Amino acid sequence: MSKQLVNxxxxxxxxxxxxxxxxxxLDEFNKRHRISLGHSNRRKAERQRTHKEQxxxxxIIEPESMKLSKFLENSLLRTGSQIRESTQVEYRASMNDFINAVGNIDYQNVTHRHGEVFLQNCLDEGNSPATTAKKLRQIRRFFQLAVQRGQLDDNPLxxxxxxxxxxxxxxxxTTDECSNILESSRKIQKKSVLQWDLLITIALVTAMRKSELLNTVWSDIDFEKxxxxxxxxRDTEETWEWHVKDTDCRILPLTDLAIRLLIQLQxxxxxxYPYxxxxxxxxDHIQKLRxxxxWTLSSARxxxxxxxxxxxxxxxxxxxIDKGEFHDLRRTGLSRMLARGLSKYDLMTIAGHAKFETTQQFYLAVEDNLVGRARDAVTEGFGDILARTWHAGDF
Structure with a gap:
């Protein structure tokens, strides 16, 4: 006989x-609940107990009344490690901003109007449109998950x-900027423990993210291939836990020069030393922190x-160079691959993007010969007509 869940x-x-x-x-999170039925009818109470048992x-967890602050904790607890630690921090901050804007009300009472109040409050507080849009997406995600979990019938936002x-x-x-960056990296080499010139070279060759490069171990490199x-x-005595963004794994090519430099470094x-x-x-210092x-999962990133x-x-x-960031090396490497004939779907694989929209948004506009090809197309289509209309004598 199975154990009785509801007493x-x-x-x-x-x-x-x-x-x-x-x-x-006890609910699914092993949290105790004691709900008064408000009557002393034994037969009715037993029917209610049986229904809750089923x-x-x-x-099936019946939606319960929760303030937004409790709803936040409940949602993150259910989500668990499905999202990164740093992402949880961002989502928590956004929901706290939402609570500050609309009050710590019951999550079931949130309406479309509260979303508009939050939106305007973010802008009034000086958040950029991009930051405001991101926060709204994160808050909307909380309520969408509540819909999927049966806590809400519809997403109010x-x-x-x-x-x-x-x-x-x-x-x-540009090519000149890349050359200047490499030359400048060698000038600070004596003041840094990091071998910047090699790191920048591999970043340009592979278009890897900073976190991917810094968490690369020697067994990741196949010198023969x-x-x-x-x-x-994985979290072991020698390595710490680290997750790849978007995709689980991908293999990237290395040039002959990159291989020679890595052999020399090894x-x-x-x-x-595995990294x-x-x-x-x-x-050695990180091992002491561990x-x-x-040392946390977020630290590894x-x-x-x-x-x-x-x-x-x-x-x-x-x-x-006045403006720029390390991630621009990745964008530069990917744009060069695209310009040299790599297909957009192949580029998506190399970049490790989970969605093609990311590749489309960031890299299709930077194709080196895009403007030139557009000019050639217009010239071919209208060249003769324009030449007959505007002859040299008119200028």
Whole structure:
């Protein structure tokens, strides 16, 4: 006989002259609930107990009244490790902004109007349209998950329109800028433990993300096949847990020059250090942090190298470049691949994008010969007509 999930209890009134029934049970998160039935009818109470028992066994959880703050914690608890730690931090911050704007009301009472109030509040607080749109997407996701989990019938923010965000032009370094960046990286080499020139070279060749590069281990490189693998890492004595963004794994080509440089680096590195681009002294420090419990999954993405962005900005300044970021090396590498004939779907695979829209949005506009091909097409289509109409004597 299966264990009874819901128990029927009684509670005496204050004067001790009467009693009421209540249900006592644990929910899916092992949290205890004691719900008063408000009556003393034994037969009716048993029917209610049986109904709640059936709901729990079928996985049906009746939506309960929750303030937005509790709804936030409940949602993140259910989601668990399905999203990254840093993403949870962002989602939590956005929901807290929503609560500050509309109040800590019951999540079931949220309406379209609350979404518009939140939208305007973000803009009034100085958030850019892009940041406001991102926060709205995150809040809308909370309520969409509630719909999927049976807590809501519909998403109250489904029709709230995001502010229009102008598309940003993709920043791509020119050939001269790439050369200047590499030269400048060698100038700060003595002041940094990181071998910047090699890191920048591999970033341009493979179009890998910063986190992917810094979490690369020697076993990811196949010197014979001249490839480098982007793969997640497990938590072991030698390596820390790290997840790949969007996709699980992909293999990228390396040039002959990149292979020679990596072979030289491996020969210079002390034996026993698994990470390719991470200096031994930094690796030893991270291992100490891990033993103290001061290293998290988020740290593996953003804290592998201290002051990484500041050091790269220094390189850009020495190269005479006012605006730019390390991620632009990835954009530059991908745009060159596209311009040299790689198909857009092949580019999506190389980039490791989960959706083609990401490739479309960021990289199709930077094809080197796009403007030239458009000019040739117009000339071919209207050249003769325009030449007959506007002859040389008119100018």
């Amino acid at each position: 029927l209890r009684t509670r005496s009134s204050r004067d001790g002259q009467s009693f009421t029934y209540y249900l006592d049970y 709901e729990l066994r079928m996985g 489904k029709y709230v329109k995001s502010p229009k965000v102008p598309k940003k032009k993709v920043r791509v370094y 001249k490839t480098i693998e982007v793969s997640p890492k 020969a210079e590195r002390p034996v026993g 390719v681009f991470l200096p031994p002294q930094r690796y 033993k103290r419990g001061s 953003i804290k592998v190298i201290n002051n990484f962005t500041r050091q790269f900005k220094r390189i850009l300044t020495l190269a005479g």
